Amino acid sequence: GAVVSQHPSRVICKSGTSVKIECRSLDFQATTMFWYRQFPKQSLMLMATSNEGSKATYEQGVEKDKFLINHASLTLSTLTVTSAHPEDSSFYICSGGEGLGNEQFFGPGTRLTVL
Amino acid sequence: GQQVMQIPQYQHVQEGEDFTTYCNSSTTLSNIQWYKQRPGGHPVFLIQLVKSGEVKKQKRLTFQFGEAKKNSSLHITATQTTDVGTYFCAGRPKGGSASKIIFGSGTRLSIRP
Numbered sequence: 001g002a003v004v005s006q007h008p009s010r011v012i013c014k015s016g017t018s019v020k021i022e023c024r025s026l027d028f029q030a031t032t033m034f035w036y037r038q039f040p041k042q043s044l045m046l047m048a049t050s051n052e053g054s055k056a057t058y059e060q061g062v063e064k065d066k067f068l069i070n071h072a073s074l075t076l077s078t079l080t081v082t083s084a085h086p087e088d089s090s091f092y093i094c095s096g097g098e099g100l101g102n103e104q105f106f107g108p109g110t111r112l113t114v115l
Numbered sequence: 116g117q118q119v120m121q122i123p124q125y126q127h128v129q130e131g132e133d134f135t136t137y138c139n140s141s142t143t144l145s146n147i148q149w150y151k152q153r154p155g156g157h158p159v160f161l162i163q164l165v166k167s168g169e170v171k172k173q174k175r176l177t178f179q180f181g182e183a184k185k186n187s188s189l190h191i192t193a194t195q196t197t198d199v200g201t202y203f204c205a206g207r208p209k210g211g212s213a214s215k216i217i218f219g220s221g222t223r224l225s226i227r228p
Contacts, residue, residue: 036218043203044158044218093157103148103160104205104216 002028004096006107013084014115020080021110023094029074030096034104035067038091050077050094084114117142119206121219129227134191136222138204145207147180147187148216153200161189184209196226 003026013019023033031052036044048069049057056069066088068080077096081088091111095104118141128134138147146165150158162171164180164187171178177190187204204219 034215041223043221046215046217049215095158103163104158105160106150106157109157 002026002096002098002105004094004105004107006094006110008110009108010111010113012113012115015085016083018080018082019084019112020078021092021094021112023077023079023096023107025075025096025105028096028098028105030077030098031074033071033077033094033096035069035077035079036093036095038093038109040091044093047079050079052077081112084112086114088112089114117208117211117217119204119217119219121202121204121222123222124220125223125225127225127227128194130196131193134194134198134224136189136202136204136224138187138189138206138219140185140206140208140217142185143209144184145209145211147184147207148205149178149187149189150203150205150218151200152203152221156200158203191224194224194226196228199224199226 005024007022033050035047038044046059047062050069050071052071058064071077091109093109095106097104120139122137148163149161152158162178167184168182169180175192179188201221201223203221205216207216
């Protein structure tokens with residue numbers, strides 16, 4: 001299957017700082033990528049749909065000014081958590097597919113801990 | 116809003132016993148996918164079902180898509196310790212964005228050796 005990488009895999013930061021997470025499709029092009037958030041032992045909550053060359057589409061309840069998404073190329077999407085607070089601590093996972101309606105390939109995830 | 120529910124939330128079985136998780140959507144789906152997430156890992160695609168009433172098998176795993184395309188099930192025969200993990204269904208609402216899928220709440224399977 002296709003490969004999606006995420007960087008960093010783990011980050012610890014102080015409250016008030018911003019953290020950037022990168023999601024790359026290594027062997028396919030993704031016009032659309034998805035960002036999810038997962039709390040321990042819970043399901044994946046879709047945060048936003050990242051569209052290459054245009055604005056991201058955010059799910060209801062997700063602050064677009066807090067979670068900045070940039071999809072600058074067909075292989076890279078970034079999620080920046082701005083002014084992070086302890087409640088933003090979570091597991092963030094991105095996914096992409098080779099075409100609409102196809103299976104999603106997930107990145108390994110980024111565990112964010114805000115102190 | 117559109118929801119995809121799964122039951123049970125947890126299942127603890129003896130190795131060798133069967134296991135089934137059920138997925139129910141509040142709306143009709145275009146297709147449904149199943150993923151497995153091992154502890155500490157990320158979701159991995161298992162299968163996609165598209166047709167009404169479709170049944171697919173992968174070794175000891177049997178996947179079904181309901182006639183109304185609103186529910187699905189995953190059945191594992193004779194579980195093994197390697198089956199441990201959380202199983203998620205993910206549905207694509209009919210008439211919605213072709214790229215958007217909604218994940219179910221997941222069923223966490225643990226196994227007694």
